[in-house]
Amino acid sequence: MAPEIEITIRGGDDVGGVRRFDPEGGIQGSVRITPDSDLKCKHIFVRARWYTEGRGDKDEGVGAEQDLFQGELRADVPAYYRYHLKLPQEPWSYAGRYVNIIWEVEASIDLTWARDPRASELIIMAYSRK
């Protein structure tokens, strides 16, 4: 079993169930982690990251990152962290014929000698079309 990771995103506009944020804007929220066993975390990171989808091979990058915690998490004890990330100027979210640019907020637990558990929530980083 993996720890349960829940990402909450506040602010932005709702666009079809996904939160939209302006480039260079701030994005806030919280991460709740409920481990099913004791965990020695090198780091708990939250990132705003982008990647491409479509015909081509994947390009990806990290727009903003915050180190939320370093230390031990106890089994079945929920840990709650707030985050605040400043989004970069580019690349904007994009949907085209062969190239899509997808943004997400990702939380990951950096563990020693183990696969890092992670969870993510999609966001849109682009200016409003209104």
Next chain:
Amino acid sequence: MGCILGFALFWLGFSVLWTVMAWRSGAGLGALFGIPFILIGIVMIVGAFWRTIASVKVAPPAIHVSKERVRIGENFSVTYEQSFRMPSEVLDSKVELIFRESATYQQGTDTRTDTHEEVIDFFESPAKRFERGEKSHESGTFEIPKDAMHTFNQSKNKLQWFVRVDVDVQGWPDMVEEYEIQVLPERMF
């Protein structure tokens, strides 16, 4: 051009050598098998020099843009000039603002790139005859649409903007020239 020319010379040399050796060894009509390969080599060499050959009659179009870096919603002007070294009948000359998606991927051992282009705007000139030494000169203005995407240039995926000039001269290959514009992730409005 260097790669094509190098490959073409190698291809042609090998084809000629094979055909001559086949002929000398008494292969007779069997040596004719090499002729299509020699022709392919000649076509590749002509292809490598095609631009140079084409410019004997018409000089490549020269593009000037007022701004190389533009913002979303911003206007910029484009001028293009072309000199004619021999009398030429221009059927059409078009200046286009192009948005191009390019996606590069690995397929087995091959690397492939697929592109999709959208002509955002254009202006064109009517058919006209130019005498030797004459110059054609056209200008216009383009705007990067307000809902457009900025330039995105990564190793496998690219979103690029170009000004492209395409000149169609009667009885002569099209002269096509592109000029890349950097569209910044900033808005003008």
